[in-house]
Amino acid sequence: MSSRHTPPEPEVIDSCSPDSSSTSSPAASDTVLDVRELRVSFFTEEGEVRAVDGVSFAMKRGRILALVGESGCGKSVTSYSILRLIQKPGKIMGGKILFSPAGEGRGTRAEDGGAGQVLHSHSTPALGTPIDITALAENSDELFHLRGGQISMIFQEPMTALSPVHTVGNQICEAILLHQNLSKAEARAKAVEMLGKVGIPGPEKRIDQYPFEMSGGMRQRVVIAMALVCNPEILIADEPTTALDVTIQAQIMGLMKGLQRDLGTSTLLITHDLGVVAQLADDVAVMYLGRIVERGDVRTLMKHPKHPYTIMLLKSLPSMALNKARLPSIKGTIPSLKEMPPGCPFHPRCPFAVPGRCDIGTPPPLEDVDQDHAAACLRWREITAEEIDRADTETGSEGND
Numbered sequence: 160m161s162s163r164h165t166p167p168e169p170e171v172i173d174s175c176s177p178d179s180s181s182t183s184s185p186a187a188s189d190t191v192l193d194v195r196e197l198r199v200s201f202f203t204e205e206g207e208v209r210a211v212d213g214v215s216f217a218m219k220r221g222r223i224l225a226l227v228g229e230s231g232c233g234k235s236v237t238s239y240s241i242l243r244l245i246q247k248p249g250k251i252m253g254g255k256i257l258f259s260p261a262g263e264g265r266g267t268r269a270e271d272g273g274a275g276q277v278l279h280s281h282s283t284p285a286l287g288t289p290i291d292i293t294a295l296a297e298n299s300d301e302l303f304h305l306r307g308g309q310i311s312m313i314f315q316e317p318m319t320a321l322s323p324v325h326t327v328g329n330q331i332c333e334a335i336l337l338h339q340n341l342s343k344a345e346a347r348a349k350a351v352e353m354l355g356k357v358g359i360p361g362p363e364k365r366i367d368q369y370p371f372e373m374s375g376g377m378r379q380r381v382v383i384a385m386a387l388v389c390n391p392e393i394l395i396a397d398e399p400t401t402a403l404d405v406t407i408q409a410q411i412m413g414l415m416k417g418l419q420r421d422l423g424t425s426t427l428l429i430t431h432d433l434g435v436v437a438q439l440a441d442d443v444a445v446m447y448l449g450r451i452v453e454r455g456d457v458r459t460l461m462k463h464p465k466h467p468y469t470i471m472l473l474k475s476l477p478s479m480a481l482n483k484a485r486l487p488s489i490k491g492t493i494p495s496l497k498e499m500p501p502g503c504p505f506h507p508r509c510p511f512a513v514p515g516r517c518d519i520g521t522p523p524p525l526e527d528v529d530q531d532h533a534a535a536c537l538r539w540r541e542i543t544a545e546e547i548d549r550a551d552t553e554t555g556s557e558g559n560d
């Protein structure tokens with residue numbers, strides 16, 4: 160992400176490959192980012208809106224973590240918080256975001272594979288000392304190096320990240336020169352190389368084009384090149400393909416998966432689309448109304464979901480609804496964050512809700528279902544396969560968002 164252009168509405172990605180930990184220092188912890196009890200509020204004329212209300216998740220190094228949920232559930236606000244991009248009337252109210260860089264030992268494999276060197280011009284913190292991003296001073300060097308250097312972000316709409324009045328080459332070179340100790344000629348060579356890697360044909364010529372001379376798909380490739388050119392430890396991709404047509408979406412997703420595999424970048428992938436999650440993610444965290452309601456590895460969550468919200472999202476996937484005339488979606492509308500229902504926030508839409516139990520008290524906490532699998536539902540142990548089969552979806556909508 161260029162530090163110059165701050166887009167109005169961000170979103171996320173996260174990923175890894177099975178053996179990518181081999182590129183990290185053996186001393187580096189498996190967890191690259193540990194978000195603990197994050198709370199973010201917006202102070203509007205109508206009062207405090209708790210957009211993120213006690214979110215905890217851990218990103219494992221070199222893996223893709225998908226943060227999934229319907230529109231408005233707090234995915235973008237969570238990702239903005241990681242880069243400290245929350246602006247007034249928003250504020251981080253509590254929690255920690257612990258970042259554990261792998262340090263200078265990282266990147267051997269990327270260099271071997273020709274993916275570009277990892278040589279940050281700045282010093283990285285000693286191994287084993289996580290940085291609490293929420294505690295960094297606004298104008299600190301640490302925050303500057305974090306944004307676009309150690310942690311990059313790809314936004315939904317490429318034009319929010321690109322300047323219309325500069326060539327794509329100048330913009331990529333600017334990102335390189337900000338964070339790496341290279342000459343202009345070296346930066347240009349690296350930019351050409353990266354444009355080639357993201358599948359832009361004739362990168363030596365394309366580098367001197369302006370964004371308006373490119374298609375939407377090509378522009379998003381440029382944004383991906385810009386995000387990856389400094390070889391960030393973490394890539395956040397906030398709905399990176401939503402603005403693109405379906406064929407281009409598939410190409411970009413394939414590209415991101417390939418790059419992630421080659422570079423071993425830890426990725427936070429934000430999406431409202433469980434189909435994308437199934438294709439790309441290693442781990443998943445499902446959000447509903449500012450909270451994580453279920454998390455686990457992708458296979459477990461897809462095969463053995465425990466939270467009714469995850470169950471209903473999966474039931475609404477097109478592949479699961481082939482025999483239905485129209486794509487189903489989850490019944491009911493998402494309540495406003497200003498009028499949070501008592502008890503379990505999902506109870507007004509939950510086909511398994513029990514009156515007098517699910518609609519009173521405080522939201523259920525995340526409980527361990529298994530190792531690395533947790534769900535925030537009072538009834539996760541009781542819900543039977545028959546109940547799930549009977550659970551109704553609603554027809555007539557284009558799907559979930």
Ligand SMILES: Nc1ncnc2c1ncn2[C@@H]1O[C@H](COP(=O)(O)OP(=O)(O)O)[C@@H](O)[C@H]1O
Nearest residue numbers: 201208210229230231232233234235236237496
């Ligand atoms: N600038 C803002 N002012 C007031 N409320 C906001 C603002 N940005 C986000 N919110 C609140 O935060 C919630 C979560 O937003 P967001 O993280 O963008 O959702 P999404 O999951 O679609 O990315 C919104 O539903 C809204 O209530």
Ligand code: SF4
Nearest residue numbers: 503506509517536537
């Ligand atoms: S606690 Fe009750 S309402 Fe909430 S998800 Fe579980 S069954 Fe549904």
Ligand SMILES: [Mg+2]
Nearest residue numbers: 169170234235
């Ligand atoms: Mg969003």
